[in-house]
Amino acid sequence: MTHWLLAAVLRLLPAGRRDWGRAMRAEVAAIDRDQARWRFALSCVRVVVTHPVVLRRAGHPLLAVAALAGAFGWTSRMAYPPLRWGAFGLAVLLLAVAWGGRTLGPVGRGRAARLVRAGGILAVGGMTVEFVTKVVGKGDPTGKVGAPLSIFTVLMTSLLVAVLAVTATRSAATGRVLATGVGAGTAAGALWTAIVLLTPPIPADVGLGLTLTTVAIAVAVLTNAGERGGPVKSLLAALLAGTVAQLLIFLLVVLLSAGPAVLIPDLAPAALSPADDLADSRLEIVDPYVALLIFGGLTAMALSVVSLATRNERTPVTAG
Secondary structure (H helix, E strand, O other): OHHHHHHHHHOOOOHHHHHHHHHHHHHHHOOOOHHHHHHHHHHHHHHHHOOHHHHHHHHHHHHHHHHHHHHHHHHOOOOOHHHHHHHHHHHHHHHHHHHHHHHHOOEOOOHHHHHHHHHHHHHHHHHHHHHHHHHHOOOOOOOOOHHHHHHHHHHHHHHHHHHHHHOEOOOOOOHHHHHHHHHHHHHHHHHHHHHHHHOOOOOOOOHHHHHHHHHHHHHHHHHHOOOOOHHHHHHHHHHHHHHHHHHHHHHHHHHHOOOOHHHOOOOOOOOOOHHHHHHHHHHHOHHHHHHHHHHHHHHHHHHHHHHHHOOOOOOOOOOO
């Protein structure tokens, strides 16, 4: 049994460590006492499974299985079956894209590529949890949530593909492109937040958000215009800045809609009471900003196309 156990576990070792594995098997075979043999075999298993290369190999499949199990358990509590399976299908699709997205290439070598990919995946996961909890999780026997769920699925899939493509090893987006794109988009979101907090309430339309998004795109373009391969890099930075700015402002509206009453514009003056007016206004303030979510998804689609069309043939250029 110890021989079979070690034989199975040692298959996980990289090729350069196979001699080490054979030495383990030879040593365990030389131990006479069963208890000592098992103790040695289990210590070998511990060493193998904690090896960094093995952890990287096994970590992704285990994480995917855990995420699937969590999504199934989470959605199984939904009362309306079509929405339950729709929400679970959304989780499965995003996991499949994240897993299959490795065909676009591993993440770039630079720190910027790793941070942008990690942040993008977390953003997709966070928005999915928020959407399913607030919209789908309530259940809707009339089926009115079906269309928003389909649209949201397309948007999140587009965003995830864009994140994987623009941060891949062969992407033409250098570290500078990623940093300026994300930085300009984040600055637009921060400036929007500052304006809202200093001069409340939240604007009832997306004019300010679109204006700041345009400024972020312009900054990203100008910052990369003088670089080698400037047009491509400027375009990638611009699309990245536009995606980040629009989605970030949408998320900020969702968060601030639960904030103090001073931040909420009066959008339901015909409500029966001030409390109802505030509650209805909290819900309605998010509606105009769904346009930013859709525009952000469309910008992410464009980012995916440009990233794939301009990727390098050989050497990664992501560390710039």
